[in-house]
Amino acid sequence: MTPTDTKLRDARVFLHQHGSTPALGILRGAEGIWLEDDNGRRFIDLHGNTAHHIGHAHPRLIAAIKDQLDQLTFSPRRYSNDAAVALGERLTAKFRNGHARMLLATGGSDAIEISLRLARAATGRSGIVALDGSYHGHGFGSLALSSRDLDPRLGSQPPDIHHVTPYWCKAAGGADRMLDDLKALFRARSDIACLIAEPMRSNCIVPPASLWRDVGALCEGNGVKLIFDEIPSGLGKTGQFFAHEHFNITPDIVVLGKALGGGILPIAAVLADPGLDVAPDLALGHYTHEKNPVTARAALTTIDIIEDEGLTLQAEQRGRELDRLVRKHCATGSTSVLGTRGLGLLRAVTFEPDEAQRPEDDLVQAGLVRGVSFTLKGRDAVGFSPPLTITEPDLALALAGVVSAIDGSSPSVSGRVPDI
Numbered sequence: 001m002t003p004t005d006t007k008l009r010d011a012r013v014f015l016h017q018h019g020s021t022p023a024l025g026i027l028r029g030a031e032g033i034w035l036e037d038d039n040g041r042r043f044i045d046l047h048g049n050t051a052h053h054i055g056h057a058h059p060r061l062i063a064a065i066k067d068q069l070d071q072l073t074f075s076p077r078r079y080s081n082d083a084a085v086a087l088g089e090r091l092t093a094k095f096r097n098g099h100a101r102m103l104l105a106t107g108g109s110d111a112i113e114i115s116l117r118l119a120r121a122a123t124g125r126s127g128i129v130a131l132d133g134s135y136h137g138h139g140f141g142s143l144a145l146s147s148r149d150l151d152p153r154l155g156s157q158p159p160d161i162h163h164v165t166p167y168w169c170k171a172a173g174g175a176d177r178m179l180d181d182l183k184a185l186f187r188a189r190s191d192i193a194c195l196i197a198e199p200m201r202s203n204c205i206v207p208p209a210s211l212w213r214d215v216g217a218l219c220e221g222n223g224v225k226l227i228f229d230e231i232p233s234g235l236g237k238t239g240q241f242f243a244h245e246h247f248n249i250t251p252d253i254v255v256l257g258k259a260l261g262g263g264i265l266p267i268a269a270v271l272a273d274p275g276l277d278v279a280p281d282l283a284l285g286h287y288t289h290e291k292n293p294v295t296a297r298a299a300l301t302t303i304d305i306i307e308d309e310g311l312t313l314q315a316e317q318r319g320r321e322l323d324r325l326v327r328k329h330c331a332t333g334s335t336s337v338l339g340t341r342g343l344g345l346l347r348a349v350t351f352e353p354d355e356a357q358r359p360e361d362d363l364v365q366a367g368l369v370r371g372v373s374f375t376l377k378g379r380d381a382v383g384f385s386p387p388l389t390i391t392e393p394d395l396a397l398a399l400a401g402v403v404s405a406i407d408g409s410s411p412s413v414s415g416r417v418p419d420i
Helices: 003-013 059-069 082-092 108-123 140-144 174-188 211-221 243-247 293-308 311-331 360-369 392-407
Strands: 027-031 034-037 042-045 101-105 127-131 161-164 192-197 225-229 253-256 268-272 337-343 346-351 381-384
Touching (some): 082 101, 082 268, 101 108, 108 225, 108 268, 161 174, 211 225, 311 337, 337 392, 346 392, 381 392
Parallel strands (some): 127 161, 127 192, 225 253
Antiparallel strands (some): 027 034
16 A cells, blocks of 8 residues: 555545645654654654654553553543542642642543633633633634634634733734733623633743733732643643743643643643632533543653653753754854744744745645654744654754755755664
8 A cells, every 4th residue: 555545545534624634644653753654754753743742652651551451441430540540649749739639631622621611610700711813722612712713614602702912912012912901801891710821822932921920910819710721831841840830820720731641642631729629510521531541541651751851851951952053053144044932842943934925835845855844833933842852963953954944955854864
């Protein structure tokens, strides 16, 4: 069966949707920082859906999953198991000085929905505030958080969702306008249950240092619960276990996902102030695999790997090294690359957009030709989000491929790609 045949089969059996079907290509391998397609081409994975913090196919994680399969494979909701409880103990110990409670879900969108239901149940209010242009998943509630203007083919938005100016939109006033919008909304309405946001949007634009403390004070003064979506930014990606630690604030609720299953199994978690444990009669997170022992063991092992291999500190160090390498490229004056933005290894490499506004697909393809797989973060930035396990030589190799793709020059990383 050729790669072309498999792509055609994929296109015939899956509903077509943006970003996945028709497929970009067919993979036959993924290990560490590398992807390999069915044509034998290999790429440094600078995207990984932000799920590959510990690298693809970490052998310790695979061994743990296999071990769990020999012990207990499923746990109906009315029962618990050691793996799920151990995961709860490990995660709640890291949030609010160990004074926290947790619910598990099968994915990030589900976990976001849980957090919204929890805030509403705890406050007796229904209003939800989000930043316009954010992203929190694809459930009906979570998708409606993303924008004031959803595609009309999806129908009307759920009620009681309000959008404010995002801090990253400087043209609209940025952080100052965001605070003004919140103040005006809180004055006008007494039914706001929560504000949900990413502490740093995955577009990698870092908020002003004082912003979230100011927002937190506003929320607290108005009885509004603050929810941080750390699905892309948590678990050490930014150089702290939680991204909100950079801003000296602790939310009422934090949501984790994506990398929590080590890039192999889907699992997400909602961590909350125990004061929100006020609705024991409600099914806030009613999922068949709520306390699945296999996914819980994967998450527990992923946290072990992050801690034992010092990957949170390594993310911070590699982020600084990336800055140094980009400055070195810029000093030559021979590139349209301008710099970097972000925290740790949740980064973007910025560049001067060309006047022709090269289509996104063209730049992504230029990266693939040069052995790097990435996404764009707007029309002036390439996402640079490798596994936290990346070495300094491979970091430099990946950056060379990105710069080459941006500038249209010839260097490729293909000569350094190992067998996987």
